Every structure is written in C-alpha cells, then in structure tokens.
Amino acid sequence: MTENGDSTAPRAHGRVTRRTVLKAAGATALAAGAVTATGSSAAAADGKPYDAIVVGAGYAGGTVARELGARGMKVLVLEARGRIGGRIEPGTLAGQHIELGGGWFGPGQDLVARELKRYSLTTTEDVHATRMVMPGPNGYASHSPQEAGARLNSLFADFYAGSEQYFERPYEPLHRKELLASVDRLSLADRIAQLQLTGVDHDWVSGATSVFAGGNRTGSLTGLAQWYQLAGGTYDKFLSVMSELPEGGMISILERMLRESGATVSLNSPVTAIRERGGRTHVEVRGGRVHQAPVVVLATPVNMWSTLTFEPGLPQVYADAAREGLGVPHATKLWLRVRGTSEAVSAQAPEGAPILLLIPQKQLPDGRVFVAFTGPALDVSDPQAVRAAVRGLLPEAWVVEYRAKEWHKDPYARGGWGLRRPGQLLRQLPDIQQPFGRIVFAGGDIASGWNGAFVEGALESGFRAAEQAATLAG
Ligand SMILES: Cc1cc2nc3c(=O)[nH]c(=O)nc-3n(C[C@H](O)[C@H](O)[C@H](O)COP(=O)(O)OP(=O)(O)OC[C@H]3O[C@@H](n4cnc5c(N)ncnc54)[C@H](O)[C@@H]3O)c2cc1C
Secondary structure (H helix, E strand, C coil): CCCCCEEEECCCCCCCCHHHHHHHCCCCCCCCCCCCCCCEECECCCCCECCEEEECCCHHHHHHHHHHHHCCCCEEEECCCCCCCCCCCEEEECCEEEECCCCCECCCCHHHHHHHHHCCCCEEECCCCCEEEEEECCEEEEECHHHHHHHHHHHHHHHCCCHHHHCCCCCCCCCCHHHHHHHHCCEHHHHHHHCCCCHHHHHHHHHHHHHHHCCCCCCEHHHHHHHHHHHCCCHHHHHHHHCEEECCCCHHHHHHHHHHHCCEEECCCCEEEEEEECCEEEEEECCCCEEEECCEEECCCHHHHHHCEEECCCCHHHHHHHHHCCECCCCEEEEEEEECCCCCEEEECCCCCCEEEEEEEEEECCEEEEEEEECCCCCCCCHHHHHHHHHHHCCCCEEEEEEEEEHHHCCCCCCCCECCCCCHHHHHCCHHHCCECCEEECCHHHCCCCCCCCHHHHHHHHHHHHHHHHHHHC
C-alpha cells in the first residue's frame, strides 16, 4: 500500500513517467522548483508576469489552461502530484492498459466527443457482457443481459419517477427549482425506503445505487436522477455512459490540451494558501514559494478546498460545500486478472457486499481481465479477501493478480468521483460556480450538466471558468 492508497498484489508499475508528463505538457521549465527556487514569484523564467494561475492539472484545469492560452494569456499550472490527470490515472495490469480513475465515456457527452475529434483520436467500444449475475431469493442467479436489463429498466423507471419533470432540462438543473424542494433533500436510502422496496427488488436497486453513490445515505436522489435524465431517461441509456474508451486512454485528450496550452506546468507543487492582496492573488506552495497573478483558478476536487487557507476566508456557501464535500466517501476501483473463466460475465451485488459491481474487460489466452467497484466491506490490501469476494460472484474464477486504487485515501482527491449530498443542489448551486474576489472555481464536481463522475462535466466547468478568469484578468 502506498500513501496514495494504491494497493497492488503483486505490484504493477504504471507507464506514465514524470519525463513523459513533462514532455506531454510541452514545457521547457516544468520541473517543480524550476519556476522559481525560493521566495516570491510574479513572473516566469522569461521575466514576463503570469496572467493567471491554475491550481490542479486535471481535466478542468487543463481546459482552463488551454482556453486562456488561446486568448494569449500566460498561464502557470500548479499541480500537487508528480503527474497530470488527477482522478484520471492510467496504469497497467497483465500487460494491459487500465484506468485506475475515470475511463469511459458515452453518447450525449458532446464536449468529450468534440475534443476527440479536435485531436483526431479514435475510440473503441467496451466489452459487452454475455451473462449477468444478479442477487436472487437464494443467493446469486444468472440472467441474460436482455432479461436483467428489462427488469432494471422497470425498477429504475419507478425509482426516478418524476425526474423527467424536475429535471425537464437536465443541463439546467435548477430550471424547475420549484419542483425540487421535496426531492433534493432525499438521500438514495430515503428514496429506497419511500418505495418500500423489499427482497430481490431491494437488492437490485440498492446495490446499483450504492455503487454510483459510494454509500446510499450520503448520495442524493437528485444527483443520480440528473445523470439518469442527462443520459436519456432509461436505465440502459444510463449504463451506456460506460460504453466507449478513448484511444490511448482517458489521459490522451488532456495531454494534448496541456501541450496546446503553452502553459508552464509545475508538478509536485501542492498549493497551501490563496491570498488576495492589492488586486492580485498570492498563491503559496508547500515549502513557501509564492506565485502571483491577477487571477487564480482553483481546479481541485471540492473535497480539497478545506485543506487550503483563504484570505479573506471563503463565504459560507463555499465553506459549507468544502466541509460537506462532494467526492463520494468510498470509491475503490479494483482491476483483476482472473483464470478459470474467460466468459464475459458481469455481476452486481446487493448493498454492503464486498464487490458491488464486476465488469468484464479484455479476454486473455488463459482467462480475462475484470474491473470491479468495491464497498467498504472489502479490505483490498488482503489478497485472500479479494479472492474470496470474486469467488462469491464467480465461483469458477481464480484471481492471479490485482491492482486497486482507493480514491477516498488519495491525499489530493480525498474522495472519489463527485455526487451531490442531499440538499446541496438547492443550497449551493449555482453560487459555488461563481468567482469569489479574484478566485475562480472549476471542476467536474461543480458542473451544471454531467457533474461529478464525468470528464464531460470537468470540460464544461473548465470552459466556464476560463471565461470568468479572462474577464477578471481584464
Ligand atoms: C474511480 C473513478 C472512476 C471514474 N470513472 C469515470 C468514467 O468512467 N468516466 C468519466 O467521464 N469520469 C469518471 N470519473 C470522474 C472523472 O475522473 C472526474 O470527473 C474528472 O477527472 C474530474 O476532473 P477535475 O479536473 O475536476 O478534477 P481532478 O481530476 O481531481 O483534478 C484536480 C487536480 O487538482 C490537483 N490538486 C488537488 N489539490 C491540490 C493542491 N492543493 N495544489 C495543487 N494541485 C492540487 C489534483 O492532484 C488533481 O490533479 C471517475 C472518477 C473516479 C475517481
């Protein structure tokens, strides 16, 4: 286990090296500390002042950097990690490219599609399951994907009933604000209780929602209902957002964006404080270096906001979002190389199970790669427990090796993908999308449309933040 909560048995090393990251960013003086060794910096090595500082080199920060660069602005990107990508993290297992964070996209995610086209990147379709293992009255039972899909469609039509009205325009979540008061306060657990679901129906619904929510008590009904409506308002369309994979992995667009931006990307530069003084922002990095610019874009996960010092202090609405968090409290992605079966079987378990969702990936000569999302009940640092959890769903399977990433333990995410908590939509949006003084906020967590769990939302938010920053920088 590393400090990033990255558990590997046996360890497989990612191929993205610091060198490739710097190369990808197209920078000449990107190494941490290369911008200025100590003290205070208002300017880059060429002596010209920065027009903007972007904190975070994930998709939101990358979009901001490129869009400001296109306006001729000089941009410094400060990234805490030794790599770009944030909650996008490529790796390898069994010689295969894997995604430890975000990896899929799907129909209706037009901004991602536009970026793929811009950079001439192709996509591949993910593996289709040929069988589905689902909870039954006496343990797990097999279904055809068509049979399970029809039942899930029907169960979720009831679960999200009314969302076609309260999210009449899912890209403008507050369009029917008056209809949201009675639903936005509900957690997923509240909705399950409201429907009085029992037995197998309960297990199918609560298992499915808990995977996406990282816990049915913390995730809001309107958070998931908005995704459901964005996808087209049926459960099979909702699942189709996990249907396609960009060529070269999800990181490939971001590498090109940063290269195009012309920004200076300083890795290993965790920001600790943002102070506004004399009409400029002073951005402090761990170790004491301070960078200055007329505007700063904070493009970190919302769960990171509470780790920073702000002067003046953040107004209540941002402080509330920072305290409550938006990243889901449990998000472990587990990649498995399995022998004993090569069947493209998919499995979903009830809430509380060690593995909640198992998805078939590439077939190998002697088995298959699977990807799983686990619940808090599984200790992924324990290979015996991982093997037992897989056999609980696929008795014929033998785990040869695996790699897990626990995002809630990651020091620069402090949570998984974003999903609003009950009440956050009405209490905090759109306020937390607005600049505070000379600080602009960006991130998939605070997008209007595909918020939280989607690169699409990070792009949307990045475009908005770039407009706001350009206006503030004058
Ligand atoms: C397990 C998992 C699976 C997912 N699956 C999908 C998927 O299949 N498809 C999809 O579209 N999306 C998926 N997502 C969501 C997607 O990854 C995110 O929505 C998106 O990457 C968010 O981008 P962002 O730029 O807003 O934030 P991030 O990617 O988190 O980027 C923020 C950056 O800020 C940096 N940072 C944090 N604190 C500081 C600091 N103090 N100083 C400097 N830098 C700092 C971080 O290191 C990071 O690089 C998934 C996420 C997870 C965790």
